[in-house]
Amino acid sequence: MSPATPGGSLLVLALILPVAAMLVAFVLGGRAAERLALAALGLGALLAMLVAAAVYRAGAPLAYAVGGWAPPLGLALRADGVTAAMLLTAALVLLAVALFGRTGHATPPGLAEARAPFAFWCFLLALSAALAAAFLGGDLFNLFVALEMLTFAALALACLEGKPSQFRSELRYLLFALIGSVLYLLGTVLLYGGYGTLDIALLAGRARADAPTLLAAALMTAGLAAKMALFPLHLWLPPAHAGAPPAASAVLSGLVVKASFVLLLRLWFWVMPPLAAAAAAPLLAALGAAAILAGSLVALRQARLKLLVAYSTVAQIGYLFLMFPLALAGDAEVAARAWLGGILQASSHAFAKAAMFLAAGLIAGALGHDRIAALGGAGRAVPVCVVAFGLAGLSLMGIPPSGGFTAKWLLLTSAVATGQWWWALVIVGGGVLTGGYVYRVLAGSLTAPPVTDAPIGDAPLPAAASRGPQLVALALALVSVGLGLLPLASFGLVQVGRLGAAP
Amino acid sequence: MSAVLAFLGLLAVAAGAGFFVAGTAGVIRFPDTPSRLHALTKADNLGLGLVVLGLLPFVPGWFFALKLLLVWALVLLSGATAAQLIAERVRGPEPPA
Amino acid sequence: MTLDGVLAGVLDGLLAALVLAAAGWTLAAPAAFPATIGFVGFGLLLTLAWVRLGAPDVALTEAAIGTGATGVILLLAVVRLRGGEEEVSAATPGRALVLAAGLLAGAVGLALALAVLALPDPAPGLAAEAAARTAPLGLGNPVAAVLMVFRGLDTLLESVVLVFTVLAVWSMAPDRHWGGRPGPEFPRQDDGPLALLARLLPPVGLVIGIYIAWVGTDAPGGKFQGGTILAAMWVVAWAAGLVQAPSVADRRVRLMLVAGPLVFVLVGLAGFGIADGFLAYPPALAKPLILVIEAAMTLSVAAALALLIAGPPEHPPERVT
């Protein structure tokens, strides 16, 4: 692989733009931070589109050797189909969350700078930088630094409201994430000891299935699984994500866990030899299947809307792991379908889950609570939110036409085609359970508001939320659905640079 | 460097190490904080001084010797301060004279 | 095996045993305070192990950041986190869980030990290449060359992480404290041992800190180690009440915090024009440019470490009259 390809400078810009914007926003502070963040995230979305277009046009991964030093001594930035797709997803979701945040996180009039709004805009930029580094990084140690930055930014964003119950769940999240990072780092040291490089592309040709390498892969997988809350390491996620402010939950559930997922793909589809990967894949998928069923069942029994949405994340992350045995199956065409299914699931879930958390936040804001049993009247107070929640739900369930449907359909047909029909059963079962919990919310929201002549004022009239944030939630839900309307051929981008795929 | 100087240096380092052993034993065995502090600071200051002194014949230049002496001076300063602070905390602040 | 070899082996074995004993004490100590003291001792012993491993740069960083700065933060936290013994004993896992955890941790440790012994021999690596490419840059320390040139992006991201962490720590404060000064306020000491130390030490410490940062490109040292010493000097003066922490709203402090990474980014971007691309240096200018970045970085590291030790603002801002 050549150290630098045409268009490689785009990768540098996609990484450095949010980094520089964060630094400058920190110094300027106040309202300038907000304006700068909006501009940088908008520009970031544009850059992500340019990167995707360049990858698509080239039909091959873009690469950039930082400082002109080619790996193994230097560091490379790379963008293949997965990078491009996830970079674009992240940029669009972050931009949407920023637009959503303009109402809730504006500096109050009369103040030059207030803690929460100022921090919110800087944290969004830091998240954007960390996600770009995590998607573009070509070196396993550089990716460790990116993952840590992502963890810190996510933690700080989740603690923004300073609610008493929050610090405990976020501290548990931080400890899980830190253990995950250290286990990941432990794997990298074994790999460096074995091969003298941590560059993913170079390792891809060299890795053997010997004891240190297999232990490295096991440790890194365990660490990344803890970071993305794969069953049975999922218990930290629901309280940590549900308690955060809506804009933070959206980013945490939709995007942050996906960075670890992309790393896991790099590990098993690039670094590890195919035979070892094929042996590990059923185990990963089994944990994913358990996550789908357990997460969905627990989500069904939740009394609170935001916790329900968070448990739904545990379940939806499970689907991502089903792609491992399917995309490693022998048949190239089936493997390509399963690969696309997995990436599409990662992307459509990001849009759908962000939409759900934003909508859930607005519903809770309008009703003054988020008890599912008492959602009556939400449909009248914030109709757009309820529609957004429903549309996002369709995508999570896998009802056509939606991005979630296409993703799950691709995974399901690959499962049948490779004779692994049991995964197909899990996909269908998970969809039915998802339907169950989405229905609970929608049915509750569409009933009449509770009788208001109750003597005590514990059921105040739902207050209407402003339109802007509602429309943002709807737009995210529409993108999630819209991904399912595109013809399959237009997803050729996702296959670029996949090892074993026809160039 | 003459053999005599080298021998004297080794002797000083060994003596310094002896002070450290004695001081450590004191910290472990002595009953109360002030006497432990006494053992610790005496041993550290003298022991390190002897070690530094003993190493001087072996260093390649005056700049190195200066750095070694600076190390000793800094340890003296921080050791004295820390011991004072700990003692103050144990006995309460001294009444103004 | 030569006598030297045997002696070295005995010394290493003894050091390893002490390191493990200190680690064991850190875990087994009856309370948080002695455990933290044990951790500081552990760090100092580990510093010696780094010297034995031929890594003086890492030894300095371990002593300065891994032991010194981390130790100060932990000790300050221990003092403020008193109580809760019943809660802790209620949450302590039962015998079966401890056994299971022990088995898991033991298995990981054992597997790791076997894997380390099974690493290929001769070991692959970049030692020769890194060393060979350091001298043409005008640098004498290959570690500095890796940090600033070959893997400059690591260092850039890491410095951003450090700055970001300061903001994250500040953001944990309650709303009403925004604009206030970070950390507790110490009464001004005009006499006594601390006051003496806070007046005698900083002049010497500043020189040493700048010296260690300055020699980093050619000898063990560098921005992180030197910056930590500078931060420590400020902390001593702060604890003696001689200086106050700056307000979190102070733009000069923020500028100081971002100076390092920002200069790094700007020099990196300038590489598009004056060299082969991002973070590339023209050969003739490599050393001066690196020294400029290192200088800014030392300032930022010092500010970040000092402010991380101080913590979030703990009082509302003073009224401007």
Next chain:
Amino acid sequence: MSGAPIFGLTGAALVGLGLFGLLVQAAVLRKILAFNLLGAGVFLLFGVVAQRGGTAGGGADAVPQAMVITGLVVAFAATALAVVVALRMHQITGAATISESDGAEPGGSDAA
């Protein structure tokens, strides 16, 4: 190159000890201490790899050593952040552990 095997085993043992401490310690500060032991073990393994990869005449491999310096700074930042969150939790709720024994409802918003 004599020290590598001994310190390799030390690093592995430190990882085991740190992991054990993280799992069984209840108090948050003790968990943070255990995390630092675990991290130290991992870094020591980097040092061992650096020494094994050293050239005959020259020094150890500078690349893993530089990674340890980066890693130490990142681990310090992690510790600082964890300590602040733990202190804030203690200030507000009086808690010193992250166990859910008190039945406080995690997450969910209840503005009413």
